[in-house]
Amino acid sequence: MNHPTNPRTAVARKRRTARIARCRARGAAAIEMALLLPILVAVALPVxxxxxxxxAQMILIxxxxxxxxxxxxASLTFPMQTIMSSLTMTTPPLNMTAHGMIYITQIIGNNNCDVNxxxxxxVVVAxxxxxxxxxTSASSKLWNCGSSGTSWATDGTGSCAGLPSPGKTSPQVSLLQGQLSNGQIAYAVEAFYVQQPLIGGLNLGSILKTPALSPNLYAMTVF
Incomplete structure (x- = not known):
């Protein structure tokens, strides 16, 4: 003789089955997350x-x-060191003092002019x-003080000492070649920064490979 099923027992059994299914689903999701999380982090860090x-490049520009x-x-009003220090006040989050460098090169049109x-x-005059x-490992890409009898001054001005007056013996630069008039002055400002990467190149074998970004950033403007 079959006894009728207690409705309360049937409901309890269904609830217990549902709880077990939910626990299994949560466990499977946790395992999947544990497996995928390192890959997701490894992919996100290079981005x-x-x-x-x-x-950082936009800040340097x-x-x-x-x-x-x-x-x-303002070069006739303020020392160049004051100008460069004021520029670095606008660079956070970059730590220009620890990882950066700035060069200002004064160029004047002087050599090999045409008849007009x-x-x-x-040529470099300053x-x-x-x-x-x-x-200090960052060197100017225009011209480096320290050659042809020049050296960096030790008086705190950060200037290059020993540069000759504009003439045939002055250091020549390829920048603006043929674009300056005799006596016309231009200033080239170079900004360097060594970025501190969160991660280098990513190598997951045959799954994914990304090249390491160059940490050496550079920008130059001539005015």
Missing amino acids: VDFARNMQ NVSREGANLASR NNNCTG QYRWTSGND
Whole structure:
């Protein structure tokens, strides 16, 4: 003789079965997350590094632009060190003191001019290095003080000592070659920064490989 099923027992059994199913689903989800999370983090970090490099590059571009503008307008009013230090006040989150460097190079049209004193070759008449920047390995890509009898001054001005007066013996630069008139002055501002990456290149074997981003960032503007 079959006894009728107690409705309460049937409901309790269904609830227990549902709880077991939910627990199993949560357990499976936790295992999947544990397996996928390292891969997701490994993929996300290079993206974050790329975004940080883009941000740092934009900051350097702004520093070089504003620096060239200030150097051309205010170099007779303020020392170059004051101009360069004021530029770095706008660079956070970059730590320019620890990982950056700024050069300001003054160029004048002087050599190899045409008969109308145009299309001259530019020569270096002054160069300044930011004395508070610790990235001393960064060298100017225009011209390096220390050659041809020149050296960095030790008086705190950050200037290059020993440069001759504009003439045939002055260091020539390829920048603006043939674009300056005789006596025309231009200022080139170079900004360097060594970015500190969160992660280098990603190598997951045959699954995924990403190249390491260069940590050496650079920007230059001429005004």
